[in-house]
Amino acid sequence: MDTSSAGWLVIAIAIAAANLPFFNDKVFALLPGKWQRKPLYVRLLEMAALYFVVGFIGFTLEDQIGTRFPQVKEFYMITVPLFVVLGFPGFIVRYLRKAHG
Template identity: 75%
Template structure:
């Protein structure tokens, strides 16, 4: 896999993972909950776990392509903010869209 394909794959995975907690009421789209709908704190916790999963896949792809570059705190701060921004469409659909009926 070349560098460009791996980069786009990680971006697509991040987009899907950031929106996954908002588009279903099951935890990680697998486990049902006892609540009528998932509370916001569960969705945010799920987003945090998925951020680390996508990061691990990204590191694995980077290692497979070649040498893994060392990352500092700035990389993690920016990637976490980007992950939150990628999850914004799901947040809008879940909490801010007006429901009819």
């Protein structure tokens, strides 16, 4: 896998992972919860866990390519808000869209 396709793959996985907590009421889309609708704090905890999963996938792909770069705090200061922004469409659909009918 080359650098370009690995980068696009991580971006696609990040978009899917950031929106996953908002499009279902199961924990990590696998485990049923004890509530009727999943609370926001559970969705945010899921997003935090999925951020680390996507990061692990990115680091693994980067290691396979052979150019593992050291990550400093600026990297995380950019990627955390970016992951939150990628999850914004799911937030809009879940909480701000009006139900019709």
